[in-house]
Amino acid sequence: MSDNIVTQPHSVSCTPSRAARELDLKRSEFELAVHLGRIRTTPDEGGGGRRVPRTEIDRLRSEPGFPETLRESVLAVGTGDGAALMEVPPTRFTRLARVGLVVPVRFYLNRYRAVVWMYLADELRQFAADKTNSFLLTGRTPETLRSQLAAGVDLRARNWRGRHLGFLLRQTDGPWQRAGALAGFLDPLHVAEIVKDPYERAHLNRFRPGPPAHGTPGTPGAHLAEKIMTADHPDEIAWLRFDLERTLDEARADQPAPRPSPQPFRSTPAPPKPVASSSLPEPAPTHPAPTHPAPTHSAPTHLALTHPAPQPDTPDEPDRPTRGLLSRLRRRRST
Known part of the structure; x- marks a missing residue:
């Protein structure tokens, strides 16, 4: 395309x-x-x-x-104007829409956060003008339709999703864009089961469309729009998953998802060689800080530090002359 x-x-x-x-x-x-x-x-x-x-x-x-x-x-009209165009009561018009006989073309949320479905006026006129549909506009509703309504069938959201998907696919330019459009209608958990590669999933999310804008992201209105956008019928989910897998195969063959470029090879640097202990400078010797006894008197500190403490008394040595006289007396006695 x-x-x-x-x-x-x-x-x-x-x-x-x-x-x-x-x-x-x-x-x-x-x-x-x-x-x-x-x-x-x-x-x-x-x-x-x-x-x-x-x-x-x-x-x-x-x-x-x-x-x-x-x-x-x-021209798009709501339920009341649509029923008037088809000349049926609004309740019958709603029943026809719930079973999928008339398909909404868009929706919006009113101030009460209720979904208001809009229908193309041209399509409603064509439906009413078709003679084969006359039995649906008057008389008793067929039993098959009544049983579906009693079971709670409501195909309005599903039919809108199918129509909106067709619009998105017409705007795509390649297989990755088509895959992204399909993924936009699936719950992220379903997408993660199909696209296990994180780089492919990130590339796919670039083309994944969001729901029509209805309020600020994170608000109740935005959550409701996301719910309408997400497929909830088992057969619808199965069809979308199958089509997404097939389209992803085409996308991978056409152009693989981009990946980060590999880092250039860098050799691990060798650990530094140990240095011989002889070549290392010797650490400076450390000495414990000198301790001084606290002074016991009120003398100035600089006097206590500059004058050494008095040494204990020692006996005086005898005089040398006295020691020599005694020696001579001892020698005489011995002779």
Whole structure:
């Protein structure tokens, strides 16, 4: 699909808001027209979203009955107006929608956080005009439908998901984008079971669309929109899982998911060689700090430190002359 799309320079294309003004459409009407394929868009070469070619605007403006015809083709109505178009009571209209005979085209949340389903007026007129549906509009509801309603069947959200998925797939440009669109309708746990590689899962999440904006992320309205966006029927989940696996195989064959580049090889540095003890400088000797006894009197400290303590008394040595006289007397006696 990407080979058939030529990106338009800004001189020959315009933004969606500018295109809506030139086509005399409200922004919601313009988005629905794009959703339904009434207005063709192209990707912006600068990565700024979708743009509308000038040739497409000229084509729509040249059609007979513009702009009323274009605006009428994207008119969406609620349950009350839809029942009036089909000339049935609102309760019967709701039953037809719950069993999937009329399909919503979009939804919004009212101030009470209740889901309000919107239906395309053109489709409702066509359904009512088809003679094969006349038995559904009058008389008793067929037994098969009554049994489904009694079992609590409500296919409005599922049918909207199928329609919205078709719109997203028409906007994709490759297998990874298609896989991302499919993953957007599955619970993240289902996606993790299918895509076990974390790098593939991260690449896939780049193309995973979110639900239509309904309030700030994390608010009850946003949680309700996420719930409507997520498949909850077992057969619907099985179909989405199968299609996601098949599309992922195509995506891997087309272009593998990017991975971080391997780190360059770095040899582990050798540990430092031990240095011989003789070459190391000897550590400076450490001496314990000298201790001095506390002074016992009030003498100044500098006197106690500069004068050594008195030594104990020692006997005086005898005089040398006296020692010599005694020696001579001893020698005489011996002779």
